[in-house]
Structures are given as structure tokens and as C-alpha cells.
Amino acid sequence: MKILICSLLLICGAIAFRTQSTGVKxxxxxxxxxxxxxxxxxxxxxxxxxxxxxxxxxxxxSEGNFFLSGSSMELTPIDPELRIFHDxxxxxxxxxxxxxxxxPAKYITNGPEVKEVMDLGVLNLEVELDNESRSCTH
Structure with missing residues (x-):
């Protein structure tokens, strides 16, 4: 009986974790x-x-373009963020x-394949953001 209960708990735990993906360009x-x-x-x-x-x-x-995407298996919704390190x-x-x-959450897809990619358009890095920081190791 204990083995059955432990097996059910493990299966339920595994099902609760889900793969979520996101992308940005x-x-x-x-x-x-x-x-x-x-x-x-x-x-x-x-x-x-x-x-x-x-x-x-x-x-x-060479033109400043980028595209990143990825996925993670999590119990709760992922909190994706893009970090840009520049001079x-x-x-x-x-x-x-x-x-x-x-x-934003609308760009999170359930499953390993991204369905909607967030398009940031063109960003000028000369801008100084109030909440930006400095990173020596990243």
C-alpha cells in the first residue's frame, strides 16, 4: 500500500510540472x-x-539583430526576462x-515550442534607464 501511495504521489508531482517556453527578438x-x-x-x-x-x-x-528562445519545466508559470549587457x-x-x-505572460507557451515571439523592435542602447545596473560577471 505504501508503495502504491508513493508511486501515485510521484506521478502526480511529475504531471504538475509542465514545460513552458518563450522567445524574444x-x-x-x-x-x-x-x-x-x-x-x-x-x-x-x-x-x-x-x-x-x-x-x-x-x-x-553584425546588424544588431537577435533572436532568443528557450523552455523550462516548472510547477508555476515561468517569469521570463531578457538581460542585455552592453557598453x-x-x-x-x-x-x-x-x-x-x-x-509579458502572453508570450509564454505551454510546451517546448514557442508559438508567439515578443518583438522588441529597435532599441537604442544610448538611453539611460532608471532601473539599470552594472554587471562585471554575467
């Missing part, structure tokens, strides 16, 4: 020039002792500027 510029080679990471931001999950990471291409308009300050852009 856009183009980065620094002033009037493409922001090439900018580091980007797509995260599932987790609170508490569970560390953030990296869903995807890439750098922008545009930083006047030689140490480390890199870090932008964090939250991805």
Missing part, C-alpha cells in the same frame, strides 16, 4: 550604428533558493550596463 543600436556582439541572456527569473534558469544566450549579429554610452565606466526587460 529585436535589433539593438548604439546611436546610429548597429550594436554588434552585445551579450544577451534569456532567463526564467526565480525567487527564493531556486537559482535563475538560463533559457538561451547569444550575441547580436554603449558608458563613458569608459567599469563593467557593463545591464538592462532587464520582463517578457
Amino acid at each position: 529585436g535589433k539593438l543600436v548604439c546611436g546610429s550604428k548597429p550594436a554588434t556582439g552585445v551579450n544577451l541572456k534569456l532567463f526564467d527569473e526565480d525567487n527564493g533558493p531556486d537559482p535563475d534558469d538560463v533559457l538561451d544566450q547569444k550575441t547580436t549579429d 554603449c554610452n558608458d563613458q569608459g565606466s567599469p563593467c557593463q550596463r545591464e538592462w532587464v526587460i520582463r517578457i
Whole structure:
């Protein structure tokens, strides 16, 4: 009987976890020039002792374009965010500027394949955001 109960609990726990995916694309510029080679990471931001999950990471291409997508198996809805690490308009300050852009829930798909990708359009990295920070390790 104990084995049956434990088996049922394990099966229910496994079913409760579900794969969720998301994606984001856009183009980065620094002033009037493409922001090439900018580091980007797509995260599932987790609170508490569970560390953030990296869903995807890439750098922008020669035109400043990017596309990131990924999935994670979670019990609760994922909290995706794009982190952009760059040196545009930083006047030689140490480390890199870090932008964090939250991805709205409507761009989260149940399952491993992204159905709707968030299009950020063109972002000019010269802008100074109130909540931006600096990152020396990323």
C-alpha cells in the first residue's frame, strides 16, 4: 500500500510540472550604428533558493539583430526576462550596463515550442534607464 501511495504521489508531482517556453527578438543600436556582439541572456527569473534558469544566450549579429528562445519545466508559470549587457554610452565606466526587460505572460507557451515571439523592435542602447545596473560577471 505504501508503495502504491508513493508511486501515485510521484506521478502526480511529475504531471504538475509542465514545460513552458518563450522567445524574444529585436535589433539593438548604439546611436546610429548597429550594436554588434552585445551579450544577451534569456532567463526564467526565480525567487527564493531556486537559482535563475538560463533559457538561451547569444550575441547580436553584425546588424544588431537577435533572436532568443528557450523552455523550462516548472510547477508555476515561468517569469521570463531578457538581460542585455552592453557598453554603449558608458563613458569608459567599469563593467557593463545591464538592462532587464520582463517578457509579458502572453508570450509564454505551454510546451517546448514557442508559438508567439515578443518583438522588441529597435532599441537604442544610448538611453539611460532608471532601473539599470552594472554587471562585471554575467
